Amino acid sequence: MKDKAIIYDNNCPMCALYTEGFVKWGLLEASNRIAFSQLEQQEFIKQVDWHRAKHEIPLVDIQGGQTLYGLQALTHVLSQKIPWLPTILQYKLCYTLCKGLYNLVSYNRRIIIPSTKTGSAGFDSTPDFHLTYRIAFILLAIFSSIGITYAFGQSLNTLLASTTGGLTMLLIAGTGWVVQLCLAGIFLHEKRMEYISHLAVIMLLGVLLLVPAICLSWVTKNIYLPIACLSVLLSSSLMCRQHYLRIRTLSLSQRWTALWFMVLQTTAFFWIYQLYFN
Structure with a gap:
């Protein structure tokens, strides 16, 4: 998937771990796994809603297409190995449960695996308290x-x-x-x-x-x-x-x-x- 870049919270050990797994499993190019602290002035960063990115990991289309967030972003990446996943999530109950689970983990990720760091290159990626x-x-x-x-x-x-x-x-x-x-x-x-x-x-x-x-x-x-x-x-x-x-x-x-x-x-x-x- 060379036309997509995932921007992850590198102050979150959990985020770093699973995005590294995407690279190892061949789901993502290593160069397209970009940490908040490693961002340069790429043109595509203008496509990111930074407040939303604190809670839902963004998957950016380098060619200027739509940016996907959170569950949609993970589904798009994982569907390369699990092609039936998008079909399952078309059912409202499955989507609601998965969305709730994603939010549960995302909003509490700094509690589940704590980090002593708080910001990334001037951007505070700490999720809001919910x-x-x-x-x-x-x-x-x-x-x-x-x-x-x-x-x-x-x-x-x-x-x-x-x-x-x-x-x-x-x-x-x-x-x-x-x-x-x-x-x-x-x-x-x-x-x-x-x-x-x-x-x-x-x-x-x-x-x-x-x-x-x-x-x-x-x-x-x-x-x-x-x-x-x-x-x-x-x-x-x-x-x-x-x-x-x-x-x-x-x-x-x-x-x-x-x-x-x-x-x-x-x-x-x-x-x-x-x-x-x-």
């Missing part, structure tokens, strides 16, 4: 985490000689998150929403590491203690690392990392003691 998409993203992360945590607890039923492992795991692992969310709501002010958003991502990343153990338990009808312990250890390590990095991105004190870790461990030990030793 309350609806932010709350939708937080709720999606929370409910996904609840589901995966419950499933992990259920997979431990054999080890615990119990039939309520899912609910037990939600109490042990989830109480600390609720407490931390409340503390953030009370004591953080300007950065309250940003911190809660990052906390939702950390939670989701952590439970995703439990999915292989859950799948294994479904296959073997059992879960082995070393695998369960390793999954929890890897999950905890990833979350600690992510919390530290994201707190640094937010320019908050690492006391929040220490508080978060203490709250999670304290509430977990409280429920373990109450349920198994009291």
Whole structure:
């Protein structure tokens, strides 16, 4: 596709990754993958709506044709390998769902994979804050985490000689998150929403590491203690690392990392003691 150029937010690791994938998959010429910070005074940049480009990646026709944005731009690129994709998106329900998913990711991309940079060659490519998409993203992360945590607890039923492992795991692992969310709501002010958003991502990343153990338990009808312990250890390590990095991105004190870790461990030990030793 030599007559099209995609202009991407190079301060967004996610944008950089998937546009590089387009080049590797042969969907886009390397020279036609242009970062905001690398823009020169090409004639075609006059075709770009820069405010819209903050939220929807632009695909520019170098010959002066129509500029495509967002879902339409990605569909045009991907249709080279997936020719039936435009046909699917002609159905209103499919288009609405895909458009909503695109916006959900686009408006929250700096939360999903944070960047410490804010601008590109005088152009601030940071997406505007959109309350609806932010709350939708937080709720999606929370409910996904609840589901995966419950499933992990259920997979431990054999080890615990119990039939309520899912609910037990939600109490042990989830109480600390609720407490931390409340503390953030009370004591953080300007950065309250940003911190809660990052906390939702950390939670989701952590439970995703439990999915292989859950799948294994479904296959073997059992879960082995070393695998369960390793999954929890890897999950905890990833979350600690992510919390530290994201707190640094937010320019908050690492006391929040220490508080978060203490709250999670304290509430977990409280429920373990109450349920198994009291």
